[in-house]
Amino acid sequence: MEYLSRETMSIKEKLGILSDAAKYDVACTSSGIDRGGNGRDMGNALASGICHSFSADGRCISLLKILLTNECIFDCKYCLNRRSNDVPRAAFTPEEICELTISFYRRNYIEGLFLSSGIIGSPDMTMELLYRTLYLLRTQYHFRGYIHVKAIPGADPLLIQRTGLLADRMSVNLELPTAEGLRTLAPNKHRKNILSPMRQIQNGITANQNELTVYRHAPRFVPAGQSTQMIIGATPESDYQILSVAESLYRKFELKRVFYSAFVRVNDDKELPALIGGPPLLREHRLYQADWLLRYYGFSADELLSEKKPNFNILLDPKCDWALAHLEQFPVDVQNADYQLLLRVPGIGVKSALRIVQARRTARLTFEDLKKIGVVLKRALYFITCSGRQMYPVRLEEDYITRNLLYEKQRLPFDKGQITYKQLSLFDDLHFSPPQEKEEASWKKIS
Amino acid sequence: MEENILICEDSLEGVLTAVYTAYEKRYSPEKTGIQVSEEGNLRLFAVYEYVETDTEKSAKVLRTLRRRFGEEGCYTICQALASAEEEKATAVYRTIAKGLRLQKPESVLLRYADADVQTVQKLKCSVWHEMHHLFGFLRFRELQNGILFSEISPKNNVTAYLAEHFSDRLPREHFVICDCGRGLFAVHEAGKRWFLVQNPDFDREAVRESDEEAVCQELFRHFCHKISVEARENKTLQRGMLPLRFRPYMTEFDGK
Ligand code: SF4
Numbered sequence: 001m002e003y004l005s006r007e008t009m010s011i012k013e014k015l016g017i018l019s020d021a022a023k024y025d026v027a028c029t030s031s032g033i034d035r036g037g038n039g040r041d042m043g044n045a046l047a048s049g050i051c052h053s054f055s056a057d058g059r060c061i062s063l064l065k066i067l068l069t070n071e072c073i074f075d076c077k078y079c080l081n082r083r084s085n086d087v088p089r090a091a092f093t094p095e096e097i098c099e100l101t102i103s104f105y106r107r108n109y110i111e112g113l114f115l116s117s118g119i120i121g122s123p124d125m126t127m128e129l130l131y132r133t134l135y136l137l138r139t140q141y142h143f144r145g146y147i148h149v150k151a152i153p154g155a156d157p158l159l160i161q162r163t164g165l166l167a168d169r170m171s172v173n174l175e176l177p178t179a180e181g182l183r184t185l186a187p188n189k190h191r192k193n194i195l196s197p198m199r200q201i202q203n204g205i206t207a208n209q210n211e212l213t214v215y216r217h218a219p220r221f222v223p224a225g226q227s228t229q230m231i232i233g234a235t236p237e238s239d240y241q242i243l244s245v246a247e248s249l250y251r252k253f254e255l256k257r258v259f260y261s262a263f264v265r266v267n268d269d270k271e272l273p274a275l276i277g278g279p280p281l282l283r284e285h286r287l288y289q290a291d292w293l294l295r296y297y298g299f300s301a302d303e304l305l306s307e308k309k310p311n312f313n314i315l316l317d318p319k320c321d322w323a324l325a326h327l328e329q330f331p332v333d334v335q336n337a338d339y340q341l342l343l344r345v346p347g348i349g350v351k352s353a354l355r356i357v358q359a360r361r362t363a364r365l366t367f368e369d370l371k372k373i374g375v376v377l378k379r380a381l382y383f384i385t386c387s388g389r390q391m392y393p394v395r396l397e398e399d400y401i402t403r404n405l406l407y408e409k410q411r412l413p414f415d416k417g418q419i420t421y422k423q424l425s426l427f428d429d430l431h432f433s434p435p436q437e438k439e440e441a442s443w444k445k446i447s
Numbered sequence: 448m449e450e451n452i453l454i455c456e457d458s459l460e461g462v463l464t465a466v467y468t469a470y471e472k473r474y475s476p477e478k479t480g481i482q483v484s485e486e487g488n489l490r491l492f493a494v495y496e497y498v499e500t501d502t503e504k505s506a507k508v509l510r511t512l513r514r515r516f517g518e519e520g521c522y523t524i525c526q527a528l529a530s531a532e533e534e535k536a537t538a539v540y541r542t543i544a545k546g547l548r549l550q551k552p553e554s555v556l557l558r559y560a561d562a563d564v565q566t567v568q569k570l571k572c573s574v575w576h577e578m579h580h581l582f583g584f585l586r587f588r589e590l591q592n593g594i595l596f597s598e599i600s601p602k603n604n605v606t607a608y609l610a611e612h613f614s615d616r617l618p619r620e621h622f623v624i625c626d627c628g629r630g631l632f633a634v635h636e637a638g639k640r641w642f643l644v645q646n647p648d649f650d651r652e653a654v655r656e657s658d659e660e661a662v663c664q665e666l667f668r669h670f671c672h673k674i675s676v677e678a679r680e681n682k683t684l685q686r687g688m689l690p691l692r693f694r695p696y697m698t699e700f701d702g703k
Binding site: 011012015016019020022023024036037038039040041042043044046049050052053054055056057058059060061062064065100103104106107109111144229262264278279281325355356358359361363364365366369372374436 | 464547551558559560561565567582583585586587588589595613615619620637646659663665666667669671672674676677678679680683684687688689696697699
């Protein structure tokens, strides 16, 4: 039956079904590795990643993001492909995937392949198919472009290891931030099964780096690092819980990226929350901002949120919010404040902080200079001085600054027209208030 | 005091020849400007002179830049010169002059408080962005003879950077990238080094796509449509990320 459909379905139909089924995976970056061409084979890779297009939802299209098949023996409640859903099913052959990848890549539609899959037959069988596809693409089609592939929890570690030698990035999705969440919404998945391939990949990367220092030409294992994804808003965790999970994934599993995916209710299931306002996009956005602060700005989750204040401010970005709660550390003078402190000033980014440090060696910086350097003065001006002087005489007072910052309408990526204050507070009401006491222990010990 | 203004061709070689000339004639950088077209406002008390592009002179300057400013510094300077802005030539010239007075010339590029350096960095940044956009947004179409053909219309003169990128990526393909606005073609023959041609004898009508081309385009359009999440639809964001000016050349927008 399954083979029959494979024979009769056109490539276009398959592509339609299998990209539609893959679209809720948000990771579509092609970043993390520089690999020049070799003058012979097709493909190279740039560490910065390249966006090839943007879909109607405003998200980047970088990779050919498809499932090998949307057949699945599991029944995760939030997923369109779950066993109990009556949806059209399809499966690509490894050859079809290779042909598609190459013909798209040649025309510069994509940066490479992002291959995932429903669980067909068993985790081993699925992983084997993913491996075969990558093997074919790398060795028969001589493809040197970017490949991101899923590691299937529960699959033979040897298969995962071999696949990792062909891929640039691997990911195992955590799916839900807590083990409890997983238990209610993904009864076939277990936290342990998800974390063990993650650990395996981490160890594989470390071992490979050691190997590379000895043998420069040793094959590389997952050189662009590993990532994961959490669904936001399907279960009642707080932002604090989610961010703390992300933090430990960065620290203990050395992940390259954690992605957050605002929950989209595709199945009508009583276990799933009904989100009147649509997917919690503002929440997702705040988490990305905070994630950025963890990775590049030297913040820790505990500085940004706490048990007492478990969710992000709807109106202010996490950095402004933090600064307002720590006014005693400001103002700082741009001429001599150290780099780490500059990074904490709202309106100063990683690039502008670096430029400030470089430029002040030979000049006394003025506010005009800061503007040219790329500092967002309308936000920074409350927190900095140039040669001991403020830009305008402003008070360093929480209410006063908050009011002024709010007056500057924040730009949100999903701001269709304008989101008013009222709508924003509506978002706020949609926040879940989590039952903290009980959960605390389980989500903190992720190791 | 009099000002000297050198007028040169709008190309890397043109501007670098003018830089060479300014040095040769021992002009003072503070009182010397370089202009890449004649259209600028004529200034009183300025002496205008035309500089004929000389590839030997420009190559000499380029070697000096590479040696004294390092690979990266040299890259920044050249990329600023790919800008479409008028102000580039003088800013680059003065930045070079200020740099060469320092022990480590490339450190001049970190003087973000200097107006000329600011201009150079700003221009470099916008050229880099457009180049990087086109790394992704450029589309090839396969022609009947197997050649990959691409048309673009960038603001800045980034074709050489694109040719470099794609010849590294597709070493065994024949491809042509055509900057429609400038009439500039980058040509890459499989396995060989790419080169640029200005206004070649080219018959636009002779461009015929291969049979497979339409099928492949249709597949990609279908993919782009399917990969979008309806519940998140946000055309404003899409427009912010992918400016409309690129779309006429992109397969998935079908010339719209
Ligand atoms: S394992 Fe769960 S999430 Fe993955 S495809 Fe199957 S049902 Fe969907």
